Amino acid sequence: MPASWNKLAFFSFDIIAHLRLHTDEALLLKSKLDEIHDSTKQEKIFQHQIIQSLVFNLLFETAEMYFKHLNLSGKKAVSREEELYIKFMKLAQQYSQAHKDLDFYSQKLCISDRYLIQVCKDISGKTPGTILAELLLHEAKLLLKKSAIIT
Secondary structure, X not given: OOOOHHHHHOOOOOOOOOOOOOHHHXXXXXXXXXXXXXXXXXXXXXXXXXXXXXXXXXXXXXXXXXXXXXXXXXXXXXXXXXXXXXXXXXXXXXXXXXXXXXXXXXXXXXXXXXXXXXXXXXXXXXXXXXXXXXXXXXXHHHHHHHHXXXX
């Protein structure tokens, strides 16, 4: 596995990281969570996008703290495989509902299906098909929760 796999693994669906936060770090994360909570109460045209960006901000602040506590540098250059994996994940989040076939993503990334499978396995330990299925399952759970709240 690539040396920086741990950096990307922090954002994996099945990784649970534990660390003891300093008071200032805990307060920062609490303020981020409060900001997300407050945004859910507002009716805005771009509310979904605002909340999404706040969640991303929370995740990256958390990752920054995690790597700081582990004395890891986030400044290492991303490998070609990591770059492809990140691009695949962005495409998967954008198109997973409409495109479930591996060929679609391989063509978008200008690589072969086989290479995409190898990259995903090397970086995440999962095949692209598994990743797409997990995204769809996650989306279905969110929709079920949302419909349960509405009814």
